[in-house]
Amino acid sequence: MSTHRIAVLAGDGIGQEVTPQAQKILQVVAKATGASFEFEAGLVGGAAIDATGGPIPESTLRLAEQSDAILFGAVGGPKWDDAPQERRPERGLLALRKELDLFANLRPARCFPMLVDSSPLKRSVVEGTDLMVVRELTGGLYFGEPRGREDFADGGARAVNTMAYTSREIERVARAAFDVAMKRRKRLASVDKANVLIVSQLWREVVTRVAKDYPQVQLEHVLVDNCAMALVHTPTHFDTIVTENTFGDILSDEAAILAGSMGMLPSASLGGRVGLYEPVHGTAPDIAGQGIANPIAAILSAAMLLRYSLGRGGDADRIDAAVLRVLEQGYRTRDVYADGTTLVGTTEMGDLIAREVERSY
Numbered sequence: 001m002s003t004h005r006i007a008v009l010a011g012d013g014i015g016q017e018v019t020p021q022a023q024k025i026l027q028v029v030a031k032a033t034g035a036s037f038e039f040e041a042g043l044v045g046g047a048a049i050d051a052t053g054g055p056i057p058e059s060t061l062r063l064a065e066q067s068d069a070i071l072f073g074a075v076g077g078p079k080w081d082d083a084p085q086e087r088r089p090e091r092g093l094l095a096l097r098k099e100l101d102l103f104a105n106l107r108p109a110r111c112f113p114m115l116v117d118s119s120p121l122k123r124s125v126v127e128g129t130d131l132m133v134v135r136e137l138t139g140g141l142y143f144g145e146p147r148g149r150e151d152f153a154d155g156g157a158r159a160v161n162t163m164a165y166t167s168r169e170i171e172r173v174a175r176a177a178f179d180v181a182m183k184r185r186k187r188l189a190s191v192d193k194a195n196v197l198i199v200s201q202l203w204r205e206v207v208t209r210v211a212k213d214y215p216q217v218q219l220e221h222v223l224v225d226n227c228a229m230a231l232v233h234t235p236t237h238f239d240t241i242v243t244e245n246t247f248g249d250i251l252s253d254e255a256a257i258l259a260g261s262m263g264m265l266p267s268a269s270l271g272g273r274v275g276l277y278e279p280v281h282g283t284a285p286d287i288a289g290q291g292i293a294n295p296i297a298a299i300l301s302a303a304m305l306l307r308y309s310l311g312r313g314g315d316a317d318r319i320d321a322a323v324l325r326v327l328e329q330g331y332r333t334r335d336v337y338a339d340g341t342t343l344v345g346t347t348e349m350g351d352l353i354a355r356e357v358e359r360s361y
């Protein structure tokens with residue numbers, strides 16, 4: 001059986017605490033199935049800045065390229081907030097996305113039945129929510145040219161960013177989204193601002209063209225402002241959403257709130273040969289080092305790694321089910337704790353899920 005190389009880039013803050021729990025679950029899968037995973041750790045983010053002066057050393061980039069998948073934690077923290085742009089921790093993640101051509105970011109947002117009361121929205125609104133945001137990740141407003149700032153002699157200034165897309169960039173993320181929708185409930189909402197933006201008109205045109213190759217998928221076009229409202233009004237309307245980089249950044253965070261806690265949300269970034277899997281949350285400096293962070297987002301990210309990079313959907317299903325069972329048994333980390341449930345720490349939650357995964361084989 002071939003060996004799968006997995007780069008483990010834990011990063012900073014609670015990234016250092018939750019990533020080992022996700023790795024532990026993968027080790028349980030390996031032991032139970034005979035699969036062979038080879039883990040290699042690399043420096044990224046603030047940890048890399050402290051050790052090497054930059055947010056991602058060449059050795060980490062090479063490690064990432066030579067791996068089959070990347071298990072990523074989170075980067076950043078107050079210690080590095082004042083660093084110049086090119087030496088900010090998040091530059092490490094941006095460099096990886098670029099180097100690996102990760103153009104599609106998949107963020108599921110699911111309201112777990114037993115956590116419905118952790119959501120800030122009413123049960124009647126949020127119950128049954130199960131959607132996936134596919135965000136374009138390497139183009140659009142965050143990368144378009146021209147970009148920059150000019151300072152005027154009179155003390156004023158002008159700054160510009162550009163939302164630019166080629167039809168090729170739109171087509172590849174649209175195909176990724178249709179593929180995701182095909183594995184789900186076969187409904188896709190393409191979100192744009194075509195009533196105002198020319199780039200959105202091209203987006204709409206290309207997505208409509210790609211749809212012809214996916215006759216089983218029901219496609220609708222939704223304006224981004226309407227989508228933002230609908231997500232908090234009738235989130236159950238949505239199955240798969242595909243959208244531009246900035247719109248996707250905002251909408252996927254909005255969708256995250258539906259699930260109750262950032263600690264529950266995994267993500268995958270796909271594109272080239274190597275996929276990157278990370279919890280949606282950041283380094284949570286307010287709770288870092290206390291052993292209380294919720295490892296479920298990281299563990300569900302490991303499940304996505306098995307599903308999307310290693311073709312091991314059955315093992316991913318077992319992990320998803322194990323997480324549900326542990327929650328059903330009433331165990332909770334502090335972020336989702338409620339009266340009548342049992343409070344556990346990061347490692348204990350990881351152990352409980354590991355035990356359930358082990359039992360499932």
Ligand code: NAD
Pocket residue numbers: 014018073074075076077078090093262263264278280281282283284285286287292293294295297335
């Ligand atoms: P955050 O996600 O780190 O934290 C937001 C809130 O959610 C905090 O109250 C935190 O305690 C809580 N939280 C997050 N994850 C949790 C978990 N697993 N268990 C329990 N509670 C959890 O966002 P932030 O505070 O805006 O950012 C903190 C740092 O993380 C910043 O430096 C930011 O740049 C960085 N960040 C990194 C990434 C990334 O690496 N992809 C993403 C977002 C933020």
